[in-house]
Amino acid sequence: MWLPDLTAASGPIYLAVADALEGDIRTGALKVGEKLPPQRELAYQLGVTLGTITRAYREAERRRLVRGEIGRGTYVAPEEMEVSPLIPREDRTSDLDLARNFAYPHLNPDLGKGLGRLARMPGIDRLNGFVPSEGLSSHRELGAQFFDFYRLDADPANVALTCGAQHGIQILLQALFKPGDAVAVDAFTYPSILNSAPHLGLRLVPVPALRNDAGDFLAMDPEALAGAARTQDVKGVFLMPNMQNPTTHTMSIEERQAIVAVARHHGLKIIEDDPYTPFVENCPFAFGMLAPELTASIASTSKLLSPGSRVGFVHVPRSYGVAVRNLIGESTWMASPITAELIAGWVRDGTFARTLAAKRQANLVRHAMACEILGREAFQGGSDKVFGWYRVPDRWAARDLEADLGKSGVAALSARYFQQGERSPAPYLRLTFGSIVGDIEFRRALTILRDTAANRGSSTGFRPIA
Template sequence: MWKPDPNKLTSPKYLSIAWVLEQDIQAGRLVEGDRLPPQRELAYQLGVTLGTITRAYAEAERKKLVRGETGRGTFIAKTAKVHAPLMLMPNTQGIQSYDLARNLGLAHLNPDLGQMLRELSEGPHVNSFNEYGPSEGTPRHREIGAQFLNEFYGAPANASQTLVTCGAQHGIQLAMLAMFNRGDAIAVDEMIYPPILSLLPALGLQIVPIAAERDEHGQLGAMSAEALAQACTKQDIRGIFLIPNAQNPTTHTLSNTERQKLAGVIEKYNLTVVEDDPYTPFISHKQKSFLELLPENTVLIGSPSKAMSAGLRTGYIHVPNPVKTAFANAIGESTWMAAPLNVEIVSRWITGGELHETLQRKRDVLRQRYRFMQKMFPQNVLQGGEEKLFTWLHLPRQQSAELVAQAALLRGVEVLPHRNFQAMQRTDVNALRVSLSTIRHQGQFEEAIFLLKASIEHLEGIQTPRPMLG
């Protein structure tokens, strides 16, 4: 019978129990058809009220994690019904809703695909993009990929070690497959990009959350180098997954000093760095890449998807030379190759200047939206910046981020609470990730933020005047 560790439950306990249940389903420890303990029995074992378990099971059923059968009990539902938090769902009911949950990179500002397709169709080599090619990408596409990593990441990339992928997500999967073996332990931030929490267990890799440093306001900063070193003495950690620029979800960008401290620990324990950098093109002032600090230990993953081409699913991965063949094999075995037509379009946008122009358009919008957030929320609760695609909004300790998210949903606003990013069993974090980069129109974005703030204030019992929306 399933039972969470009572010492690791946090308040409100019913949400904590539902969260542990969801994590165990995602990790494969619970599968479809498994029977959960009777509510009264689990309440006794955990030392909580029957009402707490009833609410926990109801929350799990609301999220379609479990199903109740009269007279038989509660069972794990089909895993196909468990939607990943970032998955886009069709709006079949036509109800107005605002998406502050997903991070889609202001896709409506991307370059004109129709114009590029017309240009390509008139060229003499268009049919060559409809053929098989090398799994790692053509020499020309790899050269442009290395140019992209050099120019927009400040990374010392070369074409011979740059391979073309189907986006950054594909690059992460390749890195985990090519660099690690089942059972290996991977260090991650205590708050981390949600797919990591399901991908690593699915590949048989262990997740080792490492605590972050805090500032005077309690905001999350860099992964603690001291905590990483301590973890390495206790476990055989083989790798580390980092988002050094605009970390998802906290938005923190590692300073060069913080990078040097982490690099010292990584080098001492000979860890492999998987450096995932989807947001770096937006950041004007570049810090040192781990590829520069630890070239033999680093796999750098870059992608123009958020910057200009989400639908074309093109990315680049720079790998240590000795494992290049392993990565090429992994690409071939997973998808054979990135679609040459898609890569050609992205390549022309990189070399033709469209990427620069698109980034500037998007930076202008992000600046406007972040400044609006600063007007709506106190500075000490807002973590982010004018070149970042989302903010990390801290909530009062007496509130539940999950309940705020539910209250916002009733107002037609989707937002993600911290538990979707939580790698640690217990945390003192109480926050929401708020996307600045999905809603198309500024007026609708401001309306969504007003509704989110109203949801927070409703739970606090506060009402403020409605602002004029731009």
């Protein structure tokens, strides 16, 4: 059993344990894949509280030294982390891609035509210099127009340009919180925040969702959020109210109001990130309308028009405006005014509206295919959702099913990519509808999924869904 040498330790015990763990990994005293002592046993051997060891293991995981899963334990992680399957690769390892959520990039506007129009624009040279970190006023007005699609009446004075939504998330986490703060997230949430927040010194607190009678995921449980605020000193909450990633749920107005009531009572700051909202039909008002004094909102053009442009927008309460501008300046100086003007031209000439209509229509077709091949009851989602949350027949086989699909050339993501820290195996895969170009290939990928799940379900004694 591994025991750290704490005889020369000073400062917090949990950091001393984490430092000792890191030292023993670096010297080879602990090998990759080696199992660490159970937290309760290590606490007993060292004569410290269980909470101290829990913090130590959490700190070690933040440093990417260990990884853990509920029911299996905590293990020394490989020195070099595997490349995330969410990151696109130039060699396009699989054309049957149900993993990456690119939302029909083959329907994006013609870049050549867009750049040609941009080149003919009078005064284009003004875009080839430094601009304010928050962006030009005309581009902040563009951002306010974009927020109309998110049911947010945005003030251009409170809008700033970012280099995409992920940059926006990092900027807002830094502007609204300080290192050591705890931020609530959904129990299944956007993978990027699971990696970025801990590296900013923030502690993420997973909060479970409500469920309906059919087992579908609903909004974050407001009572559980209130409990986290009381017992774990949560300072804020990160939400995806429309087409929650990965469960697909769109919050009702009542669900939003319940979260707002908790946030106001406990003084929680809210970050709402909704990259897919323009696909969603009849979504309620944004949190930025329901609780404008607490809420920072994010919009992005990547899933709608042009991921290569790296243009996103944040809308914040006025009190955070200076912090946001400074953080943008310190991280990238500014989002590109050239690509911002490219997007603005597509909005002005109607290209954006036509592109969005084409993508919505394509998604209707893909959703119908998924219902036909997998069965409508096999996944949570809808015709206005660009991915589905597929229920795996065997509770313990989601990761194995993901691996089996990979052997057949189909990429998919199991629930583990959307969970924080130590996690119980969850019987779900996220299936994206828009990354595969052709309908024939999309149908083939779903057919392979259906047949693979059925074979695995039969071999383990479980009956496949639908």
